[in-house]
């Protein structure tokens with residue numbers, strides 16, 4: 163009886179651990195911003211305090227079990243009831259432990275509330291929609307979706323807005339989680355410290371496709387970020403051939419009511435598509451921007467992403483192909 167149960171336990175632990183990575187793109191133990199580092203510092207204090215307490219408890223328990231084990235010829239040991247010194251000790255000790263945890267925790271809470279606006283900060287409006295992320299850079303006149311670009315080493319202020327329901331912005335290596343609440347402005351202020359690619363995920367249940375609401379953050383060197391901004395501000399090239407047909411079709415379809423493409427349409431329900439093909443992934447981190455995937459999406463969004471707010475527009479294959487050629491020309 164014991165052996166199979168043990169086998170299952172070992173297997174479960176092994177499978178669980180196999181999912182762990184110290185420095186994966188959603189690691190909570192490899193911080194890459196000042197805020198994430200501060201939060202990680204609190205984790206570390208709590209973890210080591212817990213390890214220390216566990217050691218004391220388990221060593222003490224082991225010793226008692228061994229010392230007072232049943233032996234032939236030894237009767238019950240004497241029992242103690244009411245011991246003032248012990249009572250005081252086990253009241254004071256946990257209070258001290260809580261104090262040790264509370265001081266750094268409260269310090270970090272105040273520090274990461276980001277009340278004051280750091281000088282020269284880059285402001286980004288982050289909107290959590292069912293089920294994708296919108297990023298607006300008001301000072302730069304750039305709008306994008308699901309892929310947030312940030313320069314390394316500069317303070318950014320993320321202004322979190324919820325146009326529909328409650329979401330939560332969470333990019334473990336950069337900081338968060340912080341709720342995105344309709345009618346309320348929440349903020350995260352942080353300085354990304356290392357260039358690289360980081361993954362995030364909506365962390366507050368927001369409906370059918372909550373699990374399909376990821377995001378990607380690209381932290382780049384300041385020059386690379388400037389190049390990205392310049393490219394985003396440039397209008398996309400005039401399409402030709404099939405892409406031009408796609409543009410004409412786009413302009414007379416329902417698409418324009420929901421999507422913005424600079425110079426063509428100004429919808430605000432769905433992601434801005436002005437530079438759709440400059441992004442690696444679409445659908446909030448779900449699929450690579452490839453012809454095959456985009457065609458599949460256009461033909462039946464709610465099938466690929468349950469509950470998607472983009473309806474099935476019953477496009478023909480030829481229409482989906484032309485629209486996709488146009489979308490892929492929007493670099």
Ligand SMILES: [Cu+2]
Pocket residue numbers: 328329330364365366367368369372373375
């Ligand atoms: Cu969600």
